[in-house]
Amino acid sequence: MPEPDGLDRPYWEGARAGLLRVQRCRGCREFQWGPEWICHRCLGAALDWVEVAPRGRIYSWERAWHPVHPALKNHGPYIVVLVELPEAGGVRMIGNLLGDPTQPVPIGAPVEAVFEPHDEATPPFTLVQWRRIAP
Amino acid sequence: MRGARSIRGRVAVVGVGETTYYKHGRAPQPEFALALQAIRRACDDAGLDPRQVDGFASYSNDRNDPSRLAAALGLPELRFSNMQWGGGGRGGSAAVGNAAAAVAAGYADCVVVFRALAQGQFQRFGAAPPGGAVSGEAALTFPYGLISPAQRFAMRVMRFMHDHRVRPEAQRAIALASYHHAQANPRAVMYGRPLTPEAYDASRFIVEPFRLFDCCMENDGAAALVLVSAERARDLRRPPAYLLGVAQGSEYRNAARGHNAPTYASASFTTVAPHLWETAGLGPKDVHVVQSYENFTGGVLMSLVEHGFFAPEEANDFLTPENLIAPGGRLPLNTSGGNLAECYMHGLELQIEAVRQLRGESTSQVPGARVGLVISGPMVTPVSSMLLGSGDAL
Numbered sequence: 001m002p003e004p005d006g007l008d009r010p011y012w013e014g015a016r017a018g019l020l021r022v023q024r025c026r027g028c029r030e031f032q033w034g035p036e037w038i039c040h041r042c043l044g045a046a047l048d049w050v051e052v053a054p055r056g057r058i059y060s061w062e063r064a065w066h067p068v069h070p071a072l073k074n075h076g077p078y079i080v081v082l083v084e085l086p087e088a089g090g091v092r093m094i095g096n097l098l099g100d101p102t103q104p105v106p107i108g109a110p111v112e113a114v115f116e117p118h119d120e121a122t123p124p125f126t127l128v129q130w131r132r133i134a135p
Numbered sequence: 136m137r138g139a140r141s142i143r144g145r146v147a148v149v150g151v152g153e154t155t156y157y158k159h160g161r162a163p164q165p166e167f168a169l170a171l172q173a174i175r176r177a178c179d180d181a182g183l184d185p186r187q188v189d190g191f192a193s194y195s196n197d198r199n200d201p202s203r204l205a206a207a208l209g210l211p212e213l214r215f216s217n218m219q220w221g222g223g224g225r226g227g228s229a230a231v232g233n234a235a236a237a238v239a240a241g242y243a244d245c246v247v248v249f250r251a252l253a254q255g256q257f258q259r260f261g262a263a264p265p266g267g268a269v270s271g272e273a274a275l276t277f278p279y280g281l282i283s284p285a286q287r288f289a290m291r292v293m294r295f296m297h298d299h300r301v302r303p304e305a306q307r308a309i310a311l312a313s314y315h316h317a318q319a320n321p322r323a324v325m326y327g328r329p330l331t332p333e334a335y336d337a338s339r340f341i342v343e344p345f346r347l348f349d350c351c352m353e354n355d356g357a358a359a360l361v362l363v364s365a366e367r368a369r370d371l372r373r374p375p376a377y378l379l380g381v382a383q384g385s386e387y388r389n390a391a392r393g394h395n396a397p398t399y400a401s402a403s404f405t406t407v408a409p410h411l412w413e414t415a416g417l418g419p420k421d422v423h424v425v426q427s428y429e430n431f432t433g434g435v436l437m438s439l440v441e442h443g444f445f446a447p448e449e450a451n452d453f454l455t456p457e458n459l460i461a462p463g464g465r466l467p468l469n470t471s472g473g474n475l476a477e478c479y480m481h482g483l484e485l486q487i488e489a490v491r492q493l494r495g496e497s498t499s500q501v502p503g504a505r506v507g508l509v510i511s512g513p514m515v516t517p518v519s520s521m522l523l524g525s526g527d528a529l
Contacts, residue, residue, distance in 0.1 A: 066283075
């Protein structure tokens with residue numbers, strides 16, 4: 001799962017340990033996600049991986065019905081959310097919204113991360129999913 | 136911007152050609168043979184011997200190599216070949232712009248823009264690629280079922296519709312307009328298969344907010360356009376369709392990974408469209424007919440907003456079937472049936488329809504159309520758009 005060139009390895013290692021990590025520029029303190037080799041704001045190359053609060057709010061969403069991959073046949077529908085992390089400079093993360101796949105999905109609703117281990121995979125990995133929490 | 140650094144009026148489309156359009160996987164010939172047929176028909180239309188072609192431009196990683204085309208067609212020499220980066224239909228207008236730039240700069244004299252697709256021979260776009268493990272950007276999206284083009288772009292449209300309270304009927308009007316126009320067009324794959332509002336509303340969701348009829352078809356076929364200088368165009372047999380402007384690109388950090396584009400709820404024309412109008416010296420009020428690439432109807436909606444035809448808050452009022460249908464609508468849209476109902480020729484059928492409108496030969500003709508806009512590949516950056524005009528528009 002991690003990118004062979006190593007760019008996003010700290011993210012995946014963090015997820016295995018139940019930590020949500022994004023990049024942060026050591027020079028200008030900008031948060032950055034997805035990962036890149038330099039800071040988009042100051043172009044500095046010194047990027048740290050920092051743990052951020054596993055909380056956010058729904059920025060956008062979609063409900064997928066049509067199975068586009070054989071592995072998804074008879075698994076629909078499912079909800080994909082784009083989650084904005086106000087405590088990490090507003091970067092956005094993609095995940096599934098857990099719970100009833102037919103539930104209404106309000107943009108702006110608060111959510112928290114759920115670490116979903118896939119121990120049987122080779123190599124094992126953990127996905128970061130989301131569930132709604134009380135405002 | 137205009138003047139020496141504008142393409143306006145310097146190059147013209149003088150011939151267009153296409154194969155029969157087929158349902159995907161149904162083409163009776165291989166893709167390369169389809170490409171040759173479309174190119175030959177475009178040259179015939181222009182009244183040019185194919186051996187006068189000296190350049191090729193395409194997009195979307197077209198598989199039909201320009202050197203093989205040149206060899207097959209017996210070209211005395213090949214002077215220009217160009218591939219616009221990126222998949223999808225985003226490069227349709229950019230490829231025309233690249234070809235025109237080559238003619239204007241003197242790199243070549245007669246450049247063909249083409250696109251060919253035979254998906255029985257190759258993989259479909261709407262299906263996930265085979266294989267298991269993924270990495271990079273795909274690792275941020277695929278595990279969550281964010282795989283196909285519809286899934287990749289639905290959240291941009293969802294956010295736009297939320298921000299501006301756009302109702303589903305706005306998307307529906309775009310689908311109905313394409314299907315309406317296809318009923319007049321015998322070339323259209325959906326000719327004889329009209330779409331009613333009730334059938335649209337009853338259709339299944341592919342991925343919310345897109346229903347089945349919000350999504351483009353996938354088809355087999357080929358299309359081609361021939362471009363020469365404006366001076367040479369005036370001596371050829373068909374009325375020239377002059378390129379008035381073309382622009383391509385995307386906004387600030389549009390492709391920030393993992394859906395982190397700052398301007399997210401966008402078709403990605405917010406910077407491109409102003410350049411198009413500036414280079415052409417025109418504005419939306421000057422346009423008589425629009426061909427706007429439908430990967431998904433929501434992409435058309437945002438494209439029209441970003442090209443300045445209406446404000447986002449006006450979308451519900453503007454996007455009605457009556458406003459979008461030729462000949463009498465305020466803004467006749469996708470008058471051949473477009474990607475939804477004529478053919479998903481990766482959008483190049485839209486450039487051909489724009490030429491037909493200026494010649495007065497469309498099956499859904501807009502009376503007196505002198506300026507046509509073509510918008511290519513919303514949301515799939517770098518995007519591109521172009522303006523064509525008849526001689527009266529110069």
